[in-house]
Amino acid sequence: MFRFAQHDKTRSVEPPRVLNVEDLRRAAKRRLPRVVFDYIDGGAEDERTLRANCHAFEEVTFRPRCAVATPACDLRVSVLGKSLSTPLILAPVGSSRLMYPRGEEAAASAAGAAGIAYALSTLSGCRLEDVADASKGPLWYQLYLVGGRDCALSAIERAKAAGFSALVVTIDTAVAGMRERDLRNGAKELLSGNLGSKLPFVSQLLIKPHWLAAFLADGGLMKFQNVVIPGKGPMLYADVTAALEHAAVTWDDLNWIRQAWSLPIVIKGIHTGDDARRAVDVGASALVVSNHGGRQLDSVAPTLRILPEVVASVGGHIEVLLDGGIRRGSDIVKALCLGARAVMVGRAYAYGLGAAGGPGVARAIEILRTDLVRTLKLLGCASIAELDRSYVDVPADWLGK
Ligand SMILES: Cc1cc2nc3c(=O)[nH]c(=O)nc-3n(C[C@H](O)[C@H](O)[C@H](O)COP(=O)(O)O)c2cc1C
Numbered sequence: 001m002f003r004f005a006q007h008d009k010t011r012s013v014e015p016p017r018v019l020n021v022e023d024l025r026r027a028a029k030r031r032l033p034r035v036v037f038d039y040i041d042g043g044a045e046d047e048r049t050l051r052a053n054c055h056a057f058e059e060v061t062f063r064p065r066c067a068v069a070t071p072a073c074d075l076r077v078s079v080l081g082k083s084l085s086t087p088l089i090l091a092p093v094g095s096s097r098l099m100y101p102r103g104e105e106a107a108a109s110a111a112g113a114a115g116i117a118y119a120l121s122t123l124s125g126c127r128l129e130d131v132a133d134a135s136k137g138p139l140w141y142q143l144y145l146v147g148g149r150d151c152a153l154s155a156i157e158r159a160k161a162a163g164f165s166a167l168v169v170t171i172d173t174a175v176a177g178m179r180e181r182d183l184r185n186g187a188k189e190l191l192s193g194n195l196g197s198k199l200p201f202v203s204q205l206l207i208k209p210h211w212l213a214a215f216l217a218d219g220g221l222m223k224f225q226n227v228v229i230p231g232k233g234p235m236l237y238a239d240v241t242a243a244l245e246h247a248a249v250t251w252d253d254l255n256w257i258r259q260a261w262s263l264p265i266v267i268k269g270i271h272t273g274d275d276a277r278r279a280v281d282v283g284a285s286a287l288v289v290s291n292h293g294g295r296q297l298d299s300v301a302p303t304l305r306i307l308p309e310v311v312a313s314v315g316g317h318i319e320v321l322l323d324g325g326i327r328r329g330s331d332i333v334k335a336l337c338l339g340a341r342a343v344m345v346g347r348a349y350a351y352g353l354g355a356a357g358g359p360g361v362a363r364a365i366e367i368l369r370t371d372l373v374r375t376l377k378l379l380g381c382a383s384i385a386e387l388d389r390s391y392v393d394v395p396a397d398w399l400g401k
Contacts, residue, residue: 009356013363018355021327021348024364028099028354031211033204035185036098040350043294044177049302050294053325056302060334061393068380073373075384079319079342080166080264080285082138085115086369087332087342087384090349090361091293091323092142092168092268095237097125099354101218105134107353110361112137114369119168119344122146122155123240125222132162140266142168145253146243147227147235155226156260166285167261170292172269174248176241177296191221191238254282266321271300273313276320286319286341293324293346304335308399311339329371336384337392 018024029037043050077087090111096103104126111118112135119140120131132139141159145152156167182188186201205212223234227243235243258265264285270276271291279287289303289310303324311320322335323344335343348368352360376384379391 006359010359010363013352013356013360018363018367020367021351021364024348024351024355024360024367027356027360028351030355031208032099032354033208033211035182035187035190035201035204036211037354038181038185039095039179039187040093040099040347040354042179042181043298044179044296045298047294048299049291049297052302053291053294053304054327055325056304057325057328057331057334059395060304060338062330062333062375062379063391063393064378065380070377070380070382073376073382073384075369075372075376077342077384079117079321080138080266082117082165084117084138084342086365086372087336087340088365088368089117089119089140089321089342089344091290091344091346092119092121092170093346093350093353094121094123095125095222096121096350096353097218097222098215099350100357100360101214102126102130103353103357104131106358107349107361108132108135108137108139110349110358110365111135114362114365116365120164120226122226123224124226125224127225128155128159128164129162132164138166139164140166140168142170142268143249143257144170144173144244145247145249146224146240147229147247149256150230151227152257153260154228156257158226160261160263164263166264166266167257168266168268168288169249169254169257170268171249171275172271172290172292172296173244176244177292177298179295188241193238251278251282254284258283269296270310271306273306273309276310276313280314280317284318286321287314288344289320289322289324289340290344291324304338305398307335307338307340308394326368329368329373330375332368332372333375333379333384333387334392336387337389338394 075086104124108118108131117138122144141164189197227235266286267279267284268288270287291300319341322340326345349361349364352364
């Protein structure tokens with residue numbers, strides 16, 4: 001029975017039905033209630049940065065070398081000392097368990113099977129130990145300080161014991177961004193215990209019976225299994241927005257985090273060359289040029305646009321990753337040409353997860369990987385290690401800083 005269901009899911013995301021990430025997005029929209037789809041798809045305020053992240057890739061154009069034989073393309077890269085099959089990491093995506101039963105385990109498993117790394121959000125519905133059991137690839141744990149320092153320390157200990165090999169500290173979430181779609185869809189009311197306030201928003205769940213049945217079979221509204229409040233247990237979903245108000249990470253926090261975690265630290269949420277240098281100064285092994293996929297401060301510059309500034313300012317001292325707006329393998333190539341060692345993707349795989357669970361995530365990875373090989377061949381470049389600025393044209397004002 002389970003095999004049949006998996007086969008069905010795999011078929012639902014096969015070509016020619018699903019050829020690209022936008023097809024996965026549409027499939028997710030069909031399966032998910034509006035409140036869940038918009039949680040993935042939406043951004044902060046006017047969604048300017050969300051759009052700009054994608055648009056920035058259109059401003060960079062390729063300079064191919066034609067009539068060059070590239071029989072096999074080498075996509076392997078080493079990130080934080082681990083070899084990845086593709087320069088791709090699945091970014092932390094909170095509440096993945098709302099998108100699909102045991103969502104974080106499904107995504108980690110698909111990443112491991114593809115030979116890439118998976119970053120688990122603090123705000124996940126699956127226990128980090130179960131996620132570790134589900135994957136044979138490198139795992140990173142993303143840290144928010146919701147629940148306070150003791151709570152974070154206990155998650156750090158558990159992550160270490162479970163074999164997570166890097167800690168991702170997200171620094172762009174001083175408060176939750178203003179995601180207006182969530183408010184309009186009644187996310188707050190649906191999470192509250194009050195039946196009367198839920199009622200106007202319940203129909204969007206009822207019209208998605210497949211999602212609803214799977215959600216209920218998976219235990220209904222999850223708790224945050226890795227935010228265990230001393231004396232209280234796992235944090236309730238409804239408490240998270242208030243908890244984020246008191247969870248800002250500061251550069252000083254990096255000192256005690258460094259003491260508690262001796263393996264590599266990745267600072268996620270770098271928007272400027274100045275902060276990139278601070279990341280080097282606090283001893284990070286890598287940073288992610290990221291604006292949280294346009295979900296936090298709206299009107300910040302798209303990540304691709306500031307990548308050259310960040311790469312120049314760290315001078316090769318730490319590894320530079322980028323996320324935001326990646327929907328095609330050619331987008332990955334452009335980021336690598338501008339100096340990123342690898343990229344993270346959030347929505348590209350979350351759409352796949354929402355559409356079809358693990359097979360949907362696997363399909364997202366396959367789409368990006370196949371695009372990447374094709375793009376390299378069309379560029380006349382045999383390996384990602386050879387990619388550099390000479391393969392792209394960049395608007396002149398991007399390089400001014
Ligand atoms: C639904 C959703 C939930 C997210 N949750 C988290 C999170 O819990 N922690 C975090 O550091 N970033 C989170 N992010 C941001 C991603 O890690 C990543 O920075 C972003 O998705 C990259 O942009 P992209 O979606 O265009 O690829 C989330 C993103 C999405 C779409």
